[in-house]
Amino acid sequence: MKKKIYVTKPFLPPLEEFISRVEKIWESGHLTNGGPQHQALETALAEYLNVPHVSLFNNGTIALITALQALEISGEVITTPFSFVATSNALVWHKNTPVFVDIEPETLNLDPSCIEAAITPKTSAIMPVHCYGNPCDMKAIETIAEKHKIKVIYDAAHAFAVEDLHGSVLTRGDISALSFHATKVFNTFEGGALVCKTPEMKSRIDSLKNFGIEDELTVSIAGINGKMSEINAAMGLTQLGYIDGAIEDRGRVDAAYRTALNGIRGVKVLGKPNQTVSNFAYFPILIDDNYPVSRDELYQRLREQDIMSRRYFYPLIPEFPMFKDLPSAREENLPVATKMAKRILCLPIYPGLDDEDLKRIVDVIKSPAEKVVNQATTVAAE
Incomplete structure (x- = not known):
């Protein structure tokens, strides 16, 4: 197990x-x-x-x-x-x-x-x-x-x-x-x-x-x-006394993801704009329409493999009952936030996340994309 x-x-x-x-x-x-x-x-x-x-x-x-x-x-x-x-x-x-x-x-x-x-x-x-x-x-x-x-x-x-x-x-x-x-x-x-x-x-x-x-x-x-x-x-x-080492190890995980996920159609790895020193607190990816399945379906596939990614931040705060009636909470007022909340997925990142577990995570993300590529190759060969 x-x-x-x-x-x-x-x-x-x-x-x-x-x-x-x-x-x-x-x-x-x-x-x-x-x-x-x-x-x-x-x-x-x-x-x-x-x-x-x-x-x-x-x-x-x-x-x-x-x-x-x-x-x-x-x-x-x-x-x-x-x-x-x-x-x-x-x-x-x-x-x-x-x-x-x-x-x-x-x-x-x-x-x-x-x-x-x-x-x-x-x-x-x-x-x-x-x-x-x-x-x-x-x-x-x-x-x-x-x-x-x-x-x-x-x-x-x-x-x-x-x-x-x-x-x-x-x-x-x-x-x-x-x-x-x-x-x-x-x-x-x-x-x-x-x-x-x-x-x-x-x-x-x-x-x-x-x-x-x-x-x-x-x-x-x-x-x-x-x-x-x-x-x-x-x-x-x-x-x-250990925080520098912990942040450095987070950076290792961040770099490994960026290498492994590079080139997967429909998966955008977010950059770190404006940072000169990062703490690698999160690893968000953006799932767009070029990916074979939706963000929520990928989220579910990861869960089925006991990988607990998170849809940070979904739902948006204005969708909660205590905020939804505010005039500024209307969806048309927040087009970018609404779009991003439906596409963002934060992958596991923490000190000590090992190469084997990283591979498990990346393999689940690659699988739908590789299936599409294989199908296209088969059709082309026929």
Whole structure:
């Protein structure tokens, strides 16, 4: 019986190193509320990512909601329909109205040419996503935001350690939000972070994630409990010592796919536009009309071979019940996103995915195309 191959698999550092850090937690008795592990991880991540300030959170969604609160975002927020639902859920939880605009066909990121027409007097922010780690057109987005005096919050859940020609993508906009969920390139079991530019903003974020507590007698703002525990921080510190190797191994898988899938009619391997440093978080392919079967049929064939690919992102966020009645959710408003959601398939990629499993995956993708070629050859011979 063949083993299942999942779309991703969390990287786990050596258990003995993690246990060593956990023992320090037992010795200190400090389990949460910004303990030594938490403080050490914030410092280490700011240095590793080359960013000014990092504030750790218990998960990426709470981090996004806190970013909205920190910047006092109200009313409408322009965002992408092509993302995990947490992006728009955070807006709804903060009582903002998502306004969806279409995406670019190459990067699958928010299309700057569609943004300005969606801005109204109620618009207070733009929340783009660096989809699959591909940097958004940040210059164009931020030029629009500056013109209209609105904020930019980047959902950078896919973009850990990603760089473009200007350095870390996390330093752009007003705030960037990261996810450290188990499925991400860098994980703390569950967790997240906000990256900001000034010590004043970090102080505000840190207060918001700790109930707004200022001191023993003072609660100055209505905060939330978004703190990362010492156990999660210990996992992050242990992970950080191995993250370069994990990303390098993801790059090996990425390169192997690109070689093996090259030339298969109807299969387009997406590039990595605007990236100078990639984290190889995802491996999306586009199935077009030249491929012998539909994307969904290929997805099913892979599942029948115990290969768990994912249709990231399908359905589109605007198709979910809580969003579908928004004026911006109409399909005709989102032609590129609608098309891409029906064609994109993300293949398994994670450190340790071996050559045998890669061959299993590629063989399933090649099979329908090879069958067509063989049939055509037979007809020609006759």
